[in-house]
Each structure stands twice: as structure tokens, then as C-alpha cells.
Amino acid sequence: MPQEVLTEAAAEMLDWHGSGMSVMEMSHRGKEFGIIYEQAQADLRELLVVPANFKILFMQGGGLAENAIVPLNLSARGSPTGATGSADFVVSGSWSLKSQQEARKYCTVNIAASNESDGHTSLPEPASWQLSHGASYVHICSNETIHGVEYHTLPDLQALGSDAALVVDCSSHVASRPIDWSRVGLAFAGAQKNLGPAGLTLVVVREDLLGHALTVCPSAFNYKTVADNQSMFNTPPTYAIYIAGLVFQWLKRQGGIAAMEALNQAKAALLYDAIDNSQLYLNKVAPHCRSRMNVPFFLRDENLNDAFLTGARADGLLQLKGHKSVGGMRASIYNAMPIEGVQALVDYLHEFQKCRG
Numbered sequence: 142m143p144q145e146v147l148t149e150a151a152a153e154m155l156d157w158h159g160s161g162m163s164v165m166e167m168s169h170r171g172k173e174f175g176i177i178y179e180q181a182q183a184d185l186r187e188l189l190v191v192p193a194n195f196k197i198l199f200m201q202g203g204g205l206a207e208n209a210i211v212p213l214n215l216s217a218r219g220s221p222t223g224a225t226g227s228a229d230f231v232v233s234g235s236w237s238l239k240s241q242q243e244a245r246k247y248c249t250v251n252i253a254a255s256n257e258s259d260g261h262t263s264l265p266e267p268a269s270w271q272l273s274h275g276a277s278y279v280h281i282c283s284n285e286t287i288h289g290v291e292y293h294t295l296p297d298l299q300a301l302g303s304d305a306a307l308v309v310d311c312s313s314h315v316a317s318r319p320i321d322w323s324r325v326g327l328a329f330a331g332a333q334k335n336l337g338p339a340g341l342t343l344v345v346v347r348e349d350l351l352g353h354a355l356t357v358c359p360s361a362f363n364y365k366t367v368a369d370n371q372s373m374f375n376t377p378p379t380y381a382i383y384i385a386g387l388v389f390q391w392l393k394r395q396g397g398i399a400a401m402e403a404l405n406q407a408k409a410a411l412l413y414d415a416i417d418n419s420q421l422y423l424n425k426v427a428p429h430c431r432s433r434m435n436v437p438f439f440l441r442d443e444n445l446n447d448a449f450l451t452g453a454r455a456d457g458l459l460q461l462k463g464h465k466s467v468g469g470m471r472a473s474i475y476n477a478m479p480i481e482g483v484q485a486l487v488d489y490l491h492e493f494q495k496c497r498g
């Protein structure tokens with residue numbers, strides 16, 4: 142979270158703008174929350190340049206719930222009434238692997254491509270994807286948080302001869318760079334990396350994809366119902382929306398998404414250069430698809446892992462231990478991490494290497 146946002150939220154915690162209420166105490170249907178909600182919607186639309194024919198939904202359930210909600214809403218599109226449909230998945234790491242497992246409960250799943258054989262360290266070229274005929278959508282995870290693999294450009298399904306909708310799980314890098322909406326049918330993201338606190342899930346969906354839900358789809362998860370009720374079919378995560386709104390205003394003050402992208406590129410380059418130019422550290426991801434948000438790296442001598450983490454903690458560098466399924470280290474350098482924070486890590490990498498050299 143940006144420090145400025147936390148300070149602002151703390152100052153407004155007991156009394157929002159002289160309303161006599163904390164945001165947590167407001168009715169989601171009241172005038173005050175209405176102002177917060179409308180502003181957050183407008184700011185996000187402006188920041189991400191979301192076209193008018195896309196709805197912005199503020200939902201709950203996180204990225205994992207979307208793995209079920211998406212097929213519940215989209216898979217039957219174009220299928221005979223009552224029939225479940227099919228979807229294509231590109232497996233590029235743990236999160237897309239999970240997505241296709243969940244979708245199997247609701248539709249037929251075709252794995253169009255997978256990078257499992259290289260340990261999720263590269264991205265299969267879109268031209269090599271085995272897209273199936275009649276699939277309603279193609280799911281990708283545009284930034285694999287655990288494996289550190291990112292699509293630097295989104296695939297163009299039309300150019301690949303497919304009329305399926307592209308569904309993008311952008312949970313861990315949303316708002317880190319612009320999105321080419323001409324290639325996207327639906328994008329979803331849990332808020333807790335770049336947008337705000339856990340509890341809010343962002344869904345941006347093209348209007349023609351609404352209204353195709355399976356009859357078993359819970360009403361609160363039916364995108365059309367949610368859209369028709371301005372995300373207030375049931376009580377939305379009001380405080381999380383408020384904080385996300387403060388983050389959106391912070392993003393605008395930073396110069397918007399293009400400025401964030403430039404900063405994120407600089408931050409990532411600083412860290413990858415330090416890793417690539419060392420004898421001690423190693424990043425295994427192919428350079429053309431390295432994540433600018435999540436940088437997994439290994440110490441070539443794994444026996445040094447504990448000493449590395451202890452020294453890092455002493456320098457105030459926290460949460461560097463890699464995900465248990467991958468091991469090693471992982472630096473997550475989300476939007477709110479200033480370049481000075483990345484520089485502090487790079488300094489520590491050099492210092493630790495010198496001591497071991």
C-alpha cells in the first residue's frame with residue numbers, strides 16, 4: 142500500500158469528510174458512500190482507459206472465486222440453451238493451472254498450451270497455441286505471481302483466427318501498465334496487490350459477454366445482475382472500495398498508468414541486472430517474459446538461503462522467501478514499492494555477495 146494512502150485513511154478513519162461517520166459505518170446505499178463509489182469507478186475508468194462498452198464491477202471472492210465465476214457466466218455463450226460450453230486455457234504457472242482445474246467443474250476445458258515442461262519459465266508462443274473450435278473464451282494469467290512470468294503484450298486472438306473472448310487474470314499486475322482493451326473480453330483482479338486491501342475483486346467485462354450465465358450461477362455472481370445493480374446487488378466491500386479509491390487518486394498523482402509502467406520497468410531492470418550480473422544469484426525466467434512485479438531468484442548455493450534471509454530481515458527487507466512450491470527467493474515489487482526500496486534490495490544483494498565472495 143502507498144504510505145500516503147494509509148496516512149490519508151488513518152486521518153479519515155473516524156469521520157469521513159465531516160459526515161460524522163467512518164466509511165465503515167456508512168450504508169452502501171447512502172449519499173456519502175455513493176460519492177466514494179462513483180469517484181472510484183470514474184477514476185479507475187480514466188486510469189485504465191476502459192472503453193464505454195465495458196462494465197467495471199466491484200465484486201467479492203478474490204481471484205480464486207473468479208475461476209468459478211467466469212465459466213459460470215461465460216462458458217455457455219453460444220451453446221444451445223441449458224448446455225455447458227467449453228473454454229481454452231493457457232497454462233503458464235500455478236495460477237492458470239488452478240484456474241483450469243476449477244473451470245472443469247462447469248465446462249469442458251481444453252489446454253491450448255502449457256509451459257509445465259520447462260518449469261513455468263517461459264511463455265508458449267501464441268502462434269503455437271492449439272485453440273479449439275467453438276470455445277467461448279481463452280483464459281490466460283497475464284502475470285504469474287509465483288513463477289514470475291508476464292505477458293509483455295496480450296495475445297491477439299482474432300489474429301490467431303479465434304472469435305473466443307480473451308479472459309485475463311491480471312490480479313498481480315493490474316494498474317502496473319496500460320491494458321489493450323481491443324484484445325480483451327474480460328479482465329479480473331483481486332485488489333490486494335496493486336489496488337487496495339483484500340476483499341475487493343475487480344472485474345472489467347465487455348457488455349456483449351453479459352447475460353449468458355448458466356442457470357445454476359448464484360445471482361450475486363451473475364455479472365449481468367451485478368452490472369445491472371451497479372455492483373450493489375448485495376452489499377459490496379465498502380471499505381475496500383474506499384481504500385482502492387484512494388489508491389486510484391494516488392495513481393493519478395503519480396502521473397497515471399503510463400508513468401507507473403515506466404517506473405515499474407526501471408525498478409525491474411535494476412533488480413534483474415543485479416541478479417544477472419552476479420555469480421551468486423540466478424533468475425531462471427526467459428528474459429522476454431520476466432515479470433516486472435514478481436521477481437523470483439535463487440542463490441546458486443541454497444545452503445546460504447537462511448543466512449541471506451536473516452541478513453535481509455536485519456536490513457528491513459521483508460517477505461523475500463520464495464513461494465514454497467518454487468523455493469528460493471521472490472521480491473514482489475508492486476506499484477507501491479518505491480525505486481529506493483528496490484535499490485535497497487540491490488545494495489543488499491551486492492553486500493551479501495561481497496561477504497560470501
Ligand SMILES: Cc1ncc(COP(=O)(O)O)c(C=O)c1O
Binds near residue numbers: 205287312313331
Ligand atoms: C495471479 C493470481 N490469481 C489469483 C490469485 C488468487 O487470488 P485470491 O487469493 O484473491 O483468491 C492470486 C493470488 O495471489 C494471484 O496472484
